[in-house]
Amino acid sequence: MDKNKIEELVAKYNEGLADPAEIFTLEQLIEEGQVDLTQLRELKALDDRMVAVDHGSPSLSTDDQFYAMLASEKKKQVGFSFQWPSWNILAPRLALASLTLILGFAAGFWLKSPNQVSEVSALTQEVSDLKEMMMLSLLEKESASDRLRAVSLTGEMGNVSANVTDALFKTLNNDPSVNVRLAALEALVPFASQGSVREGLIRSIASQDSPIIQLNLAELMAALQEKKSVSELQKLVDSNQTPREIKEKIKKSIEVLI
Amino acid sequence: MGKVRDGDLDKLGLLFERYKRPLYGFFYGMNKDQELSDDLVQNTFFRILKYRHLFRGEGDFKTWMFHIARNVSHDHFRKTKIKVKEAVEKWEDRLGHNENQAMDMQLADEHQMLAIAMEKLSDEKREILLLSKYQEKKYKEIGEILGCTEGAVKVKVFRALQELKAVYQQLERRM
Numbered sequence: 001m002d003k004n005k006i007e008e009l010v011a012k013y014n015e016g017l018a019d020p021a022e023i024f025t026l027e028q029l030i031e032e033g034q035v036d037l038t039q040l041r042e043l044k045a046l047d048d049r050m051v052a053v054d055h056g057s058p059s060l061s062t063d064d065q066f067y068a069m070l071a072s073e074k075k076k077q078v079g080f081s082f083q084w085p086s087w088n089i090l091a092p093r094l095a096l097a098s099l100t101l102i103l104g105f106a107a108g109f110w111l112k113s114p115n116q117v118s119e120v121s122a123l124t125q126e127v128s129d130l131k132e133m134m135m136l137s138l139l140e141k142e143s144a145s146d147r148l149r150a151v152s153l154t155g156e157m158g159n160v161s162a163n164v165t166d167a168l169f170k171t172l173n174n175d176p177s178v179n180v181r182l183a184a185l186e187a188l189v190p191f192a193s194q195g196s197v198r199e200g201l202i203r204s205i206a207s208q209d210s211p212i213i214q215l216n217l218a219e220l221m222a223a224l225q226e227k228k229s230v231s232e233l234q235k236l237v238d239s240n241q242t243p244r245e246i247k248e249k250i251k252k253s254i255e256v257l258i
Numbered sequence: 259m260g261k262v263r264d265g266d267l268d269k270l271g272l273l274f275e276r277y278k279r280p281l282y283g284f285f286y287g288m289n290k291d292q293e294l295s296d297d298l299v300q301n302t303f304f305r306i307l308k309y310r311h312l313f314r315g316e317g318d319f320k321t322w323m324f325h326i327a328r329n330v331s332h333d334h335f336r337k338t339k340i341k342v343k344e345a346v347e348k349w350e351d352r353l354g355h356n357e358n359q360a361m362d363m364q365l366a367d368e369h370q371m372l373a374i375a376m377e378k379l380s381d382e383k384r385e386i387l388l389l390s391k392y393q394e395k396k397y398k399e400i401g402e403i404l405g406c407t408e409g410a411v412k413v414k415v416f417r418a419l420q421e422l423k424a425v426y427q428q429l430e431r432r433m
Contacts, residue, residue, distance in 0.1 A: 055283035
């Protein structure tokens with residue numbers, strides 16, 4: 001419908017002369033946005049009057065109830081403040097966190113130099129050296145418990161130097177405390193595969209006066225199948241100093257070895 | 259409202275102060291009961307608080323609020339069943355029954371007469387006119403509330419105003 005006809009129709013409606021068919025057309029034009037409701041004079045006047053009507057405002061008790069409800073909700077929120085943040089807030093934060101993580105990994109991968117590998121092994125060696133030093137100095141202490149700690153430190157070392165095994169033998173052969181000597185013997189067991197350690201253990205048999213150490217050594221020799229130790233063990237059997245029960249047990253070990 | 263949703267509940271106080279009057283006006287326009295309108299305003303804000311996490315922040319708050327307000331109003335009348343559905347075409351019959359009431363209003367001013375005319379309309383027509391008033395003629399937003407197009411809202415407003423005019427003129431003649 002052209003503009004003039006629309007204006008004519010609106011004018012006719014405003015005069016109150018529009019018939020039902022024309023009102024129906026008018027509705028269609030309103031729906032399509034070709035006629036604005038403000039163009040319909042009487043309806044606009046009525047609408048304006050309706051808008052001007054004041055329906056008042058809620059009572060003060062509504063205000064009180066609302067603020068009491070809000071306060072109670074805030075109290076609940078303080079009691080349990082966790083709530084999932086909305087996706088709008090969470091998404092960029094998650095993206096940033098993931099990106100930082102990926103960049104961190106990438107930077108770590110690309111910036112890793114071959115020197116770092118050798119640096120790590122150098123550090124490991126330093127730590128091992130420090131432990132060794134600590135162990136040697138603890139072995140010099142008067143307190144038996146300090147010396148026990150020193151002996152147990154060897155358990156934390158992977159490869160030990162000759163200094164350590166020498167110190168352990170020195171302890172096994174000379175320490176005044178039987179417990180420390182026994183601990184030293186146990187500490188030496190893992191290194192018994194080394195020839196020098198096995199020989200040291202055989203030599204140590206003769207210098208032991210404690211029956212418990214003698215017995216442990218004899219059992220260790222049997223377990224290691226160390227035939228070279230038979231003569232040393234036999235000396236213990238022949239000795240008058242060795243208690244009879246120990247002699248019997250050593251004899252059994254000798255039998256195993258022979 | 260976005261801040262309320264994210265935990266800043268103090269901001270709901272500001273929204274309440276800003277919108278309590280139009281909301282009350284909408285309810286009062288629908289039911290003409292001050293106490294009930296107070297309760298419905300309270301219930302609407304209770305639901306806003308309870309379902310604040312559902313506010314997506316895409317449309318404006320007022321549209322969302324009136325959407326909830328409609329539901330609150332409908333739920334209330336569904337529960338209490340005090341509202342008698344009135345056939346749109348039978349408003350003239352009701353005029354006859356309330357003749358005395360209309361006569362009593364002889365000295366009433368235009369606003370009062372308009373209020374009476376509004377009461378004669380069906381719930382649907384009264385609601386569309388009140389939404390048009392309190393949503394400040396934002397027909398697109400009203401369409402979102404009612405679930406129809408902007409054009410359909412305009413036609414509904416047109417029909418409601420036409421009927422309001424007819425009732426109003428009839429009341430004028432009777433006075």
